[in-house]
Amino acid sequence: RGKRAFIAGVADDNGYGWAIAKALAAAGAEILVGTWVPALNIFETSLRRGKFDESRKLPDGSLMEIVKVYPLDAVYDSPEDVPEDVKTNKRYAGSSNWTVKEAAELVKKEYGSIDILVHSLANGPEVTKPLLETSRSGYLAAISASSYSFVSLLKHFLPIMNPGGASISLTYIASERTIPGYGGGMSSAKAALESDTKVLAFEAGRKGKIRVNTISAGPLGSRAAKAIGFIEKMIEYSYVNAPLQKELLADEVGNTAAFLVSPLASAITGSTVYVDNGLNTMGLAV
Numbered sequence: 001r002g003k004r005a006f007i008a009g010v011a012d013d014n015g016y017g018w019a020i021a022k023a024l025a026a027a028g029a030e031i032l033v034g035t036w037v038p039a040l041n042i043f044e045t046s047l048r049r050g051k052f053d054e055s056r057k058l059p060d061g062s063l064m065e066i067v068k069v070y071p072l073d074a075v076y077d078s079p080e081d082v083p084e085d086v087k088t089n090k091r092y093a094g095s096s097n098w099t100v101k102e103a104a105e106l107v108k109k110e111y112g113s114i115d116i117l118v119h120s121l122a123n124g125p126e127v128t129k130p131l132l133e134t135s136r137s138g139y140l141a142a143i144s145a146s147s148y149s150f151v152s153l154l155k156h157f158l159p160i161m162n163p164g165g166a167s168i169s170l171t172y173i174a175s176e177r178t179i180p181g182y183g184g185g186m187s188s189a190k191a192a193l194e195s196d197t198k199v200l201a202f203e204a205g206r207k208g209k210i211r212v213n214t215i216s217a218g219p220l221g222s223r224a225a226k227a228i229g230f231i232e233k234m235i236e237y238s239y240v241n242a243p244l245q246k247e248l249l250a251d252e253v254g255n256t257a258a259f260l261v262s263p264l265a266s267a268i269t270g271s272t273v274y275v276d277n278g279l280n281t282m283g284l285a286v
């Protein structure tokens with residue numbers, strides 16, 4: 001049997017989640033995705049109407065099949081945690097079972113188990129504010145959506161992950177070096193995510209023989225990145241200063257993810273792997 005992957009954080013064909021889904025599909029995996037509830041309608045409609053058909057193309061000419069799209073809001077673990085205003089919000093009211101616990105239960109009921117868990121999501125409502133101007137609630141919201149969301153996903157999916165399986169998340173160098181403009185506690189959230197990668201690698205390794213790694217990706221003009229506001233500048237900076245002076249393709253991150261969750265990487269866990277044309281190694285912009 002081929003492997004089955006659950007990829008949280010796919011809502012269009014521009015981001016890293018989509019590229020990872022494609023790389024895993026090309027390697028023969030069955031693809032389930034978790035899509036943020038407010039983005040669900042437009043994503044499913046676009047998918048159905050063939051808007052993504054061009055970018056669904058795999059190297060062998062076939063089209064990536066997304067077997068099922070699950071609504072997900074990774075900020076909530078179970079229904080008791082959902083505030084009334086969210087529950088009754090019309091973007092949420094039309095969907096059900098979208099807390100992390102319920103999504104995992106539904107996947108278990110419909111598919112039994114998974115082999116690969118991908119976390120490709122982040123959110124920081126105050127990302128455009130410097131850390132010194134970030135509110136407590138903005139900071140905590142960034143950590144909740146971008147870091148604890150991974151702890152929660154792994155916690156709830158671990159029981160249905162086959163031994164030998166693996167998980168992957170996406171991080172950014174702002175966790176370890178100052179990137180002015182990546183604010184709102186998002187740098188803090190990525191630092192937490194990277195530290196948690198080590199602790200969770202130990203815990204999930206011992207508990208379920210599951211590997212946990214994170215990819216520190218270079219800049220990509222995704223929907224989320226555009227919301228931060230200076231992504232074009234970052235891409236240009238990387239192009240000028242990285243050891244490899246070429247555009248960073250989402251597929252390069254996708255391919256690395258496919259490697260890391262495959263048996264080829266069977267001894268790699270707890271690692272932060274840079275996929276950034278080498279930019280992280282530079283100490284001086286030239």
Ligand code: NAD
Pocket residue numbers: 008009010011012014015016017035036037039072073074075119120121122123145170171172173216217218219220221222223224225
């Ligand atoms: P993206 O917009 O494709 O992905 C982010 C996704 O998160 C979106 O689909 C959004 O709907 C989803 N999301 C937000 N809040 C959510 C929630 N509460 N529950 C469920 N889903 C939620 O953008 P991307 O840049 O590909 O981001 C994917 C990952 O890559 C993120 O962790 C991001 O921090 C990381 N990353 C991005 C870059 C970059 O330059 N784009 C660089 C390094 C790391």
